[in-house]
Amino acid sequence: MSIKGFPFLTQAFGQDFDHVALTARNFTVDTTGNAQGGYLGVQQLRLDLRGVTVTSLTARSAEANLVTGTLTLSYDQLSGVLSRLAGTGGPVKVSQAPGSDGQAARLRISGTVGGRQADGTGTLLAQGNELSLTVPGTEQATATWRVDLPENVGFSAARSTPDGVRIDMVGHLVNLGASRFSR
Numbered sequence: 001m002s003i004k005g006f007p008f009l010t011q012a013f014g015q016d017f018d019h020v021a022l023t024a025r026n027f028t029v030d031t032t033g034n035a036q037g038g039y040l041g042v043q044q045l046r047l048d049l050r051g052v053t054v055t056s057l058t059a060r061s062a063e064a065n066l067v068t069g070t071l072t073l074s075y076d077q078l079s080g081v082l083s084r085l086a087g088t089g090g091p092v093k094v095s096q097a098p099g100s101d102g103q104a105a106r107l108r109i110s111g112t113v114g115g116r117q118a119d120g121t122g123t124l125l126a127q128g129n130e131l132s133l134t135v136p137g138t139e140q141a142t143a144t145w146r147v148d149l150p151e152n153v154g155f156s157a158a159r160s161t162p163d164g165v166r167i168d169m170v171g172h173l174v175n176l177g178a179s180r181f182s183r
Contacts (some may be wrong), residue, residue, distance in 0.1 A: 015054035020048040020064075029145045032130070037084030040131070040145050041077035043164060045148075046070050048173070060177075067153050067171040071126075074164040078107070078124070082135070085143055086113045097121050100159035107134050107160060107166075113142065126167045127154035151175045 051065030
């Protein structure tokens with residue numbers, strides 16, 4: 001994880017920061033159903049915090065007026081998780097599909113999932129703090145992951161790019177309390 005935005009001395013004394021950038025790379029989130037092998041690798045999470053005020057030094061908490069960010073998932077990671085969840089049937093390949101609609105990124109999926117051939121277009125829905133992956137020929141999500149985002153931050157858009165799925169997020173008046181991050 002990297003943190004940028006070290007304050008000038010006047011900001012440090014005032015406990016106010018105009019901009020802080022947080023980046024975390026190469027970590028995993030588990031499925032909400034905890035399916036065997038259901039973990040999803042995240043390529044990168046980047047958060048930009050604006051108007052940060054330290055609210056308590058002893059409780060190690062702060063508040064940000066605005067938080068924006070992106071979560072990036074590689075097609076290799078998505079292919080891997082679907083292959084693990086598919087069980088028998090061989091590898092599943094996930095790649096870019098044209099067109100995304102708001103919070104649903106479209107994905108090209110090919111391979112055998114749950115004993116059925118799943119060649120076609122699936123979706124990765126990013127809503128609230130959850131990611132749900134639906135494969136062709138199924139009405140329900142194949143897997144759902146809950147991402148532990150700061151309070152009041154939620155996913156706002158998802159789109160397929162040549163390098164992977166990019167998921168945008170936004171939050172206002174975000175509490176960055178110690179209980180949220182000190183595990």
